[in-house]
Amino acid sequence: VYEIIRNELTNFEDSGISLLETSHRTPKYMNLNTEVQNVVRRLLDVPANYKILFIAGGGLGAWSAKAAKEAKKYGKVNLVIPPTDTHVDVPRHIYIMGRVLQWIEQKGGLDAMEQLADKKASLVYNTIEQSAGFYYAPVAKRVRSKMNIPFRIGNPGNDALEKEFLKVTVEEVQALTKYMTEFYKKHSK
Incomplete structure (x- = not known):
């Protein structure tokens, strides 16, 4: 576009x-x-x-x-x-x-956009949930957004790590979730 x-x-x-x-x-x-x-x-x-x-x-x-x-x-x-x-x-x-x-x-229209948003959001939310609390989603599951996914590093949040962390197609979201997992493994000990 x-x-x-x-x-x-x-x-x-x-x-x-x-x-x-x-x-x-x-x-x-x-x-x-x-x-x-x-x-x-x-x-x-x-x-x-x-x-x-x-x-x-x-x-x-x-x-x-x-x-x-x-x-x-x-x-x-x-x-x-x-x-x-x-x-x-x-x-x-x-x-x-x-x-x-x-x-x-x-x-593909609005249905395709919704499917794309669902796929991207689930990739990020699954990574957050599989981080054993290293990443924290402060929003209840029943009201989570597909478009704006707030999360913190650490619980309730580690400002120094969050400033270090910051970067969307499905491939970019997959790269993000891979990076989140690697970042978690490096800093969660």
Whole structure:
């Protein structure tokens, strides 16, 4: 995903320019927006009678302008933003989300992502549990996360060893768990 974004950063879909230089009203951007909506619809099984809305913070200031106009009836209004016609940023987050969602779809969708998270998490949790207390998971098993696995070295924790320890594909997690086991064997005596 990073490589696709890096390559398209200066030449979005062979247009010769970056998406960041493109208006959010151009056909290229509108096609991207529709494409991302379609991926969201497929991945999340969103029915056709529902709309997909991408709502970014900030917007163009249309509602702020209406509020300022109304407020002028009651007193002086100090506007500290440029006029709305200068807001031409492309919603980059939709582009990046689209590329990530396409990658998820290519990798088998949400079920495949869940299986991958399960596999990685079980590798780490099993290594923690097999360390005879050298590694300690402070979270109860019934509420453990698959994505964020907090653990300590030692029980309740050894700051010096934890600072020494610190580094994710399945292969990287396997390397991590192998390292954790070796680290445990070296320092647990």
